[in-house]
Amino acid sequence: MTTTTPSRSAPPPGRTDVTRLLHAEWTKFRTVRGLVIALCAAAVGFVLLSFLTALGSHLSISGVPATGPGGEPVSDTYMFVRQTLDGDGTLTARVTSLTGAHTTVQNSGSASGGFSQGQISSQQLSPGLAPWAKAGIILEPGTRQGTTYAAVMVTGSHGVQMQYNYTNDSPGLAGPVGPSSPRWLRLSRAGDVITGYDSASGAHWTEIGTARLAGLSRTVQIGLFVTSPVYFTAGAEVGTPSVATASFDQVSTRGDFPGHSWTPDAINGVYPYQPAASTWQQSSADAFSISGSGDIAPLVDDILSPFWQGACIVNGTIVGLLIVIVLATLFATSEYRRKLIRTTFAACPRRPRVLAAKAAVAGSLAFAAGAIATAIAEVVTRHVLAANGNYLFPQSGADLARVIIGTGLFLGLTAALCVALGMMLRRGAVAVAAGIILLVVPGILGSESGNWLMRATPTAAFAIEGTVPYSSLVTASYTPPNGYFPISAWAGLGVLAAYAAVALGTAMWLIRRRDA
Numbered sequence: 001m002t003t004t005t006p007s008r009s010a011p012p013p014g015r016t017d018v019t020r021l022l023h024a025e026w027t028k029f030r031t032v033r034g035l036v037i038a039l040c041a042a043a044v045g046f047v048l049l050s051f052l053t054a055l056g057s058h059l060s061i062s063g064v065p066a067t068g069p070g071g072e073p074v075s076d077t078y079m080f081v082r083q084t085l086d087g088d089g090t091l092t093a094r095v096t097s098l099t100g101a102h103t104t105v106q107n108s109g110s111a112s113g114g115f116s117q118g119q120i121s122s123q124q125l126s127p128g129l130a131p132w133a134k135a136g137i138i139l140e141p142g143t144r145q146g147t148t149y150a151a152v153m154v155t156g157s158h159g160v161q162m163q164y165n166y167t168n169d170s171p172g173l174a175g176p177v178g179p180s181s182p183r184w185l186r187l188s189r190a191g192d193v194i195t196g197y198d199s200a201s202g203a204h205w206t207e208i209g210t211a212r213l214a215g216l217s218r219t220v221q222i223g224l225f226v227t228s229p230v231y232f233t234a235g236a237e238v239g240t241p242s243v244a245t246a247s248f249d250q251v252s253t254r255g256d257f258p259g260h261s262w263t264p265d266a267i268n269g270v271y272p273y274q275p276a277a278s279t280w281q282q283s284s285a286d287a288f289s290i291s292g293s294g295d296i297a298p299l300v301d302d303i304l305s306p307f308w309q310g311a312c313i314v315n316g317t318i319v320g321l322l323i324v325i326v327l328a329t330l331f332a333t334s335e336y337r338r339k340l341i342r343t344t345f346a347a348c349p350r351r352p353r354v355l356a357a358k359a360a361v362a363g364s365l366a367f368a369a370g371a372i373a374t375a376i377a378e379v380v381t382r383h384v385l386a387a388n389g390n391y392l393f394p395q396s397g398a399d400l401a402r403v404i405i406g407t408g409l410f411l412g413l414t415a416a417l418c419v420a421l422g423m424m425l426r427r428g429a430v431a432v433a434a435g436i437i438l439l440v441v442p443g444i445l446g447s448e449s450g451n452w453l454m455r456a457t458p459t460a461a462f463a464i465e466g467t468v469p470y471s472s473l474v475t476a477s478y479t480p481p482n483g484y485f486p487i488s489a490w491a492g493l494g495v496l497a498a499y500a501a502v503a504l505g506t507a508m509w510l511i512r513r514r515d516a
Contacts, residue, residue: 017348017350017353018353018357021348021353021354021356021357022357022360022361024357025354025357025358025360025361026361028331029331029361029362029365032331032334034330035327035330035331038323038326038327039323039327039365039366039369040369041323042319042320042323042324042327042366042369042370042373042411043320043369043370043372043373044373045316045319045320045323046316046317046319046320046369046370046373046374046377047316047373047376047377047380048316048319049315049316049318049319050312050313050315050316050377050380050381051312051377051380051381051384053311053312053315053316053381054312054380054381054384054385054388055384055388057307057312057385057388057390058388058389059305059307059388059389059390059391063269063270064270064391065269065270065299065304065391066145066146066269066270067146068146068165068166068167068298069146069148069165069166070165070166070167071394072166072167072298072299072394072469073298073299073304073391073393073394073469074146074166074269074296074297074298074299075229075269075270075271075294075295075296075297075298075299075303076145076146076147076267076269076294076296077227077267077268077269077270077271077293077294077295077296078134078138078225078226078227078267078278078292078294078295078296079225079226079227079264079265079266079267079278079279079280079290079291079292079293080138080143080221080223080224080225080264080265080266080267081223081224081225081262081263081264081265081280081288081290082221082222082223082224082262082263082265083221083222083223083253083257083259083260083261083262083263084219084220084221084257084258084259085139085189085219085220085221085222085255085256085257086218086219086255086256086257086258087218087255087256088189088190088191088255089188089189089222089253089254089255089256089257090186090187090188090189090253090254090255091137091139091186091187091222091223091251091252091253092184092185092186092250092251092252092253092254093136093137093184093185093186093224093248093249093250093251093252094182094183094184094185094202094248094249094250094251095135095136095154095177095182095183095184095185095246095247095248096177096178096179096182096247096248096249097177097178097179097245097246097247098129098133098135098154098155098156098176098177098178098244098245098246099127099129099244099245099246100127100128100129100130100133100156100228100231100242100243100244100245101125101126101127101128101242101243102125102126102128102130102231102240102241102242102243103124103125103126103240103241103242104124104126104240125243128231128233128242129156129157129228129242129244130156130228130229130230130231130242130244130475131155131156131157131158131475132155132156132157132158132229132295132297132473132474132475133155133156133226133227133228133229133242133244134151134153134154134155134156134161134225134226134227134228134244134295134296135153135154135224135225135226135227135244135246135248135290135292136151136152136153136154136185136224136225137151137152137153137185137186137187137222137223137224137225138150138151138153138187138222138223138224138225138296139151139187139189139194139220139221139222140220140221140222141213141216141217141220141221142220142221143221143265143267145267145269146269148164148165148213148214148216149164149165149213149296150162150163150164150165150187150194150196150211150213151163151164151187151196151225151296152172152185152186152187152196152197152198152208153185153225154177154183154185154246156176156228156244157176158171159171159172159173159174159175159176160172160173160174160183160185160198160208161208162196162208162209162211163296163473164194164211164213165211165213166296166297166298167298167471167473168211169472169473170196170208170209171208172196172198172206172208173198173200173206181200182200183198183199183200184198184199184200184201184202184205184250185197185198186198186199186205187222189220189222189255191216192212192213192214192215192216193210193211193212194210194211194212194213195207195209195210195211196208196209196210196211202250223262223263224246224248224251224288224290225290225292225296226244226245226246226290226291226292227244227292227293227294227295227296228242228243228244228292228293228294228295229242229294229295229297229303229474229475230242230303230475230476232475232476232477237477237479237481237482238477239302239303239475239476239477241293242293243291243292243293244291244292244293245289245290245291246289246290246291247287247288247289248287248288248289248290249284249286249287249288250286250287251286251287251288252286262282262288264280266278266292267294268294269294270299270304271294271295271303278291278292278293279291295474297471297473297474298469298471298473298474299469299474300468300469300470300471300474300476300478301393301468301469301482301483302476302477302478302482302483302484303474303476304391305390305391307390308468308481308482308483309381309382309385309390309392309393309468309483310465310466310467310468310483311481311483312377312381312385313374313377313378313381313403313407313465314462314465316373316374316377317370317374317407317410317411317462317465318440320369320370320373320411321410321411321414321439321440322436322440324366324370324411324414324415324418325414325418325432325435325436325439325440326432327362327366327415328362328366328414328415328416328417328418328419328422328435329418329419329421329422329428329431329432329435330422330428330432331358331362331419331422332358332362332418332419332420332421332422332423332431333422333423333425333426333427333428333431334428336426336427337428351508351511351512352508352511352512354511355419355420355423355504355507355508355511356504356508358419358423359415359416359419359420359504360416362415362416362418362419363412363413363415363416363419364412365415366408366411366412366414366415367408367409367411367412367415368408369408369411370407370408370409370410370411370412371404371405371407371408372408374403374404374407374408375404378400378403378404382395393467393468393469395467399467402464402489403464403465403467406464406465406489406490406493407464407465409464409493410461410462410464410493410496413461413493413496413497413500414435414439414458414461414496414500416500416504417435417438417439417458417496417499417500417503417504418431418435420500420503420504420506420507421434421435421438421503421507423507423510423511424503424506424507424510438457438458438499439458439459440459442454442457442458442459443457443459443462443480446459446480447479447480447481451486454480454485454486454487455486455487455492455495456495457495457499458495458496458499460485460487460491460492460493460495460496461492461493461495461496462480462485462492463485463486463487463488463489463491463492463493464489464490464492464493465489466483466484466485466489467483468482468483468484470484
């Protein structure tokens with residue numbers, strides 16, 4: 001009897017082929033010095049241009065923006081005519097007009113110049129009411145910047161609104177306010193619950209909404225306010241300072257108001273421009289005219305400064321992108337140029353697997369280089385920007401991880417797409433040109449307006465690097481140069497992934513049909 005030792009089961013042939021192919025393509029890549037140098041240059045160029053962009057930015061603001069109850073940077077600038085309320089009570093007022101004016105002097109900040117708060121000269125004003133100019137009744141525990149609050153107001157173009165804590169909003173009566181269409185407003189306190197009402201007649205009232213201001217002290221400040229944010233003319237990329245004036249009458253109070261007198265207070269937070277003088281006039285016991293400028297709202301990047309801090313990373317990405325386009329296409333086309341592709345296909349008759357292995361190797365290396373370069377650039381640029389006086393919006397750990405991993409995926413998918421282009425077109429110069437047309441040109445053509453090119457072409461992937469806050473309660477220039485993309489972050493990356501998948505599928509179909 002013969003005893004045999006059982007042999008180890010051999011790995012599946014398919015898995016062996018794939019492993020062998022990946023190793024072969026990796027060996028091809030690392031043994032070509034030019035490709036290795038290009039990959040290193042992509043990472044170094046990414047970090048270097050990000051650093052230089054940050055180094056050239058010298059912006060400064062007077063003060064640090066306030067932080068709202070939710071931890072977001074906010075603007076808290078307005079004219080406040082107030083009384084002290086001790087306990088529960090109600091303030092009612094009629095608004096009979098809201099008018100505005102703005103200057104033609106644009107924000108003086110620039111990426112290379114400075115940014116500073118300035119005053120509006122009354123001699124520079126032209127008629128024009130900002131859509132989010134606000135006038136109404138506000139209640140808050142005190143006048144500290146970023147404090148919790150609730151307010152009911154008329155606006156320039158958004159009708160009556162009840163807003164609280166900077167980000168919460170409920171609509172009331174629609175339409176503009178004027179002598180023929182006045183609006184009655186009422187704000188009522190019961191403990192820590194604030195309720196807003198409006199009326200078109202003063203007889204029939206409608207509840208707009210309620211706000212619970214947790215921990216509200218017994219003694220609070222309540223009164224009339226007016227503010228007006230920057231004004232954007234049609235097609236303008238930069239806003240100009242504005243001022244609003246409101247007329248109030250039939251002002252009445254109910255509750256314990258110990259002072260029984262009105263105190264004016266110009267609340268000045270960090271905002272690009274403030275008026276020459278916030279003014280108020282009391283024409284009778286229950287009638288006021290108040291002018292104010294600024295905003296009570298979240299801060300967005302375009303309002304705070306004309307320089308988007310994320311532009312440093314985007315600029316670095318463009319350099320890395322261009323190098324990866326060249327590197328990946330040449331990785332695919334070099335075998336055609338040297339007539340070695342027939343040898344490769346003879347060694348592996350399953351041609352689509354060769355393409356998949358090339359794309360996987362190029363994509364993985366580009367991902368690693370991009371993610372490492374982004375992580376370094378984030379640390380370096382934020383430090384340099386802060387040292388140069390730029391305000392940096394808070395960045396959560398999740399956002400930071402998204403930018404680092406997402407940018408790596410951006411470059412990795414780009415490499416896979418360009419490998420497919422190289423295998424389809426077989427000529428390096430033609431494939432590089434095609435890659436640039438697909439991945440760079442649409443971003444240049446569609447960047448100013450963020451039109452369909454930034455949604456339907458691979459450049460949509462730049463959205464993965466957007467981190468600045470957006471608010472529907474703030475009018476601003478929400479365009480790609482200011483850090484706002486017309487598509488969500490992961491959806492933009494998905495567009496690029498779809499292009500890469502289609503290109504790889506097409507390339508696989510073509511290489512099956514060709515001789516080589």
